[in-house]
Amino acid sequence: MIEPVQLPAPWRDVRLTVVVPTYNEAGNLPVLVERLLALPLPGLSILVADDNSPDGTGEVADKLAIEHPERIQVVHRAGKEGLGRAYVDGIGRALEAGAEYVAQMDADLSHPPEALPGMLGSLLSTQAGVVIGSRYVPGGQLDEAWPLYRRVLSGWANFYVHTLLQVRIRDLTAGFKIWRADALRDIGLHRVQSNGYSFQVEMHYLATKLGHTILEVPIRFEERLDGESKMTTATKVESALMPFKLRGRHRNITRSDAGPAGADEPSDSTPDESSRSGADKSSHSTPDESSR
Template identity: 35%
Template sequence: MKDALVIIPTFNEIENIEAIIKAILAQEKDFDILVVDDNSPDGTSAKVKELQSEFQDQLHLLLRANKTGLGTAYIDGFKWALQHPYDYIFEMDADFSHNPKDLIHLYNACAIKGADISIGSRYVDGVVNVVNWPVSRVLLSYGASRYVRFITRMKIADTTAGFVCYKRKVLETINLDEIKFVGYAFQIEMKFKAYLKKFNIIEVPVVFTDRTKGKSKMSGSIISEAIFGVIKMKFNSLFSN
């Protein structure tokens, strides 16, 4: 078993899943993979099971009965990881918006440079590291990160980033059962919980490329959760220990 696990949540990612798995396992650094699939009707989990015969000790599958949100998928993945002796646990999308070649940079930030959390950041160098997004979406995402930073006071440029490496002790310290957000705001909440506990957070510049296959899971309810939930999250933190 390797010291690093990449968690990939999936729902209808049959067009991407085989390629992303093989790309991760082709890296010079050895990683294990846990696919958390929400019972995709397109056969994503069946493809993973097929690939497990090729990558027996590296590829794992956690099959959930229903689609209950990105946050709950990661929480289930984190709990699975903590039942195994991994020291570094990654979040990563299945659609190649996160480049597998950047995994080693996030790993080194934690394993060598002393970070407790390393973030693959689109915005630490401005907005030049986003490819194939329309300007309107870039501005929405960048503005959301600025908004979150203003409300929470976290010194993180890309607060909504979903390409992250956690040291094991971070996930052991945060009460995962108390994470409230289920959509993309989950990414904000995890960073905020870690920030409040004074973990060392480092941003690593990466190039984010929009998916070319499959469909985005973004929705209006997810955006609303992030906008209004952040205020409530910050308010609650003022009255908690």
């Protein structure tokens, strides 16, 4: 477990909402919440979007919200509609509640919560619209326990999507990231139609098309210890077809089509170089002219 970066006063207090979609994660959610609330980020809150999990994850989330009423909110959704729909719902509610920055992460503990302060510092020290916790930039790692077929599938998916969409991101399918609220409003959640894991690709594609800089910083991706992967055959089929749909759906989108930016973006005063939280190790991805 890494040691969280200590951010300077104006940065550690920003309103950061971590959106966590859940489906059958009753065993992992309390551990994740404990680690998130232990971070040196007093402005951090958690929004759990549960898809009516049959294992009682929703009830577990409610108990955690009772214990931490000022920092945890639970959204109970009618049923399992896919990762993308849960994220659109959760992110939309976070923006409505006044979040300045919105983080996405899985509930299965594959994404290290302790990396969030460093990712936030990297975002605030640049003009990027989003920072990705990346497995595939220098310094990024995959848990040795991750099965070979998952490694091959992930590597092929990134190559396949990059070839079709020409988006210069090494970890195109990454699900661990922090967005500026203005970038999310600019993208417009109403445009996002993906249901499954291809949601991540669609968000990256839209951000690129609209001219937002995407920053990748290295993380170690862990294999889940409790529960089962939600990757199904239907999800794989959707992910394979989605790049073709995205090229047609968003072909003509330009910066002038973007939604209104939020007016509550805080000023990011730059602290001294010692607190830039590893941004020098990052990979900066800028919009690819061929994808405009």
